[in-house]
Amino acid sequence: MELVIGTKRWSTWSLRPWLVLRQIGVDFVETLVDLRQADNQTRAGILPHSPSGLVPALKDDGLVIVDSLAICEYLAERFPEAGLWPSDPALRALARSATCEMHSGFQALRQECPMALEIDVQPKDLSEATQLNVERIQEVWSDLLARSGGPFLGGAFGIVDAFYTPVATRFRTYGVSLKPDCQAYVDRLLARPDFLAWAAAA
Numbered sequence: 001m002e003l004v005i006g007t008k009r010w011s012t013w014s015l016r017p018w019l020v021l022r023q024i025g026v027d028f029v030e031t032l033v034d035l036r037q038a039d040n041q042t043r044a045g046i047l048p049h050s051p052s053g054l055v056p057a058l059k060d061d062g063l064v065i066v067d068s069l070a071i072c073e074y075l076a077e078r079f080p081e082a083g084l085w086p087s088d089p090a091l092r093a094l095a096r097s098a099t100c101e102m103h104s105g106f107q108a109l110r111q112e113c114p115m116a117l118e119i120d121v122q123p124k125d126l127s128e129a130t131q132l133n134v135e136r137i138q139e140v141w142s143d144l145l146a147r148s149g150g151p152f153l154g155g156a157f158g159i160v161d162a163f164y165t166p167v168a169t170r171f172r173t174y175g176v177s178l179k180p181d182c183q184a185y186v187d188r189l190l191a192r193p194d195f196l197a198w199a200a201a202a
């Protein structure tokens, strides 16, 4: 199995399936492509691996799977024993809902507070649109933590938590003030050995 990823300081999309593969505990080869290179060099570096011209991409069993969510769903089916989604159907539906809300939304937060693991904490004033994203994310987190009993959104660490780990880095980097249960969740995500390994490499 080979996961093609982008620069670890910035590539939120790459971090998600990487965390999921580490959670599964399966051996995989990591192929790194430098993002933000001049003269279309990034696209030229990605295309031999990923026909979409984007990372991440997973190569397995003769397949090339692109898009972080599609990769994670593939892994959940390939490794059902890893419990990457909650076993309870209602909790699973809500975990998927939260994952998709992240995957396709929160544009203001993403634009205003990019993941930048190389910089120290730099608190900033948030726009109203980003503040609304922060409030909605906390609503989602509080609901799932209460329903599952924690420590992660669906109970054990799973795909939904991998999707919100880059958000946790953004909250930390930009000094976003959070409710206690949400701050504790951020602290748990950012203290996980797999995340620390990624951050050290970044």
Ligand SMILES: N[C@@H](CCC(=O)N[C@@H](CS)C(=O)NCC(=O)O)C(=O)O
Pocket (backbone or CB within 6 Å): 006, 010, 011, 012, 013, 014, 035, 036, 042, 043, 046, 053, 054, 055, 056, 066, 067, 068, 069
């Ligand atoms: N929705 C896609 C987004 C993938 C994406 O935008 N990847 C960025 C890096 S994080 C990329 O490959 N950019 C290519 C470039 O910068 O040329 C996913 O979930 O995988």
